[in-house]
Amino acid sequence: MKFQVPQFIEIEDKIFGPLTLKQFIYLAGGAGLSYIIYAILYIYIALPIIAIVIGFSLALAFYKINSKPFISIVESAVKYALGNKLYIWKKEDRKIVHKKDEASQPSVFIPKLSDSKLKDLTWSLDINEVSTPGVKEMYNESKKNKV
Secondary structure (H helix, E strand, C coil), X not given: CCCCCCCCCCCCCEEECCEEHHHHHHHHHHHHHHHHHHHHCCHHHHHHHHHHHHHHHHHHHHXXXXXXXXXXXXXXXXXXXXXXXXXXXXXXXXXXXXXXXXCCCXXXXXXXXXXXXXXXXXXXXXXXXXXXXCHHHHHHHXXXXXX
């Protein structure tokens, strides 16, 4: 037996002339809401509101964004606006830089130790000479002559 495979299943059926059922409901709902607004409010107040309602119902019926119906865009916007949001950021530690005042620096110059053992040995020998009485003056004079 041969069976006919349905084709064009993504296209909705046109029920009310050139309109699908969804399009007809959107347009009929917009027209009904516009009539209710016209009956309740004064004409000067009702006209801008009716224009907005008609524009929205036309957009729901016919407008597509990236081949998606406008109603799905509105649904996504409402879900985003009303849903919970998770904000994630990476906190960066700020480095505090202090200006060095000359008054706050100690009067004794202490050189920084380096990784080299030879420099460490030289530094320790220089410190021992300076701490010995009488040699301190000779050390200061030799430093002045080098500079």
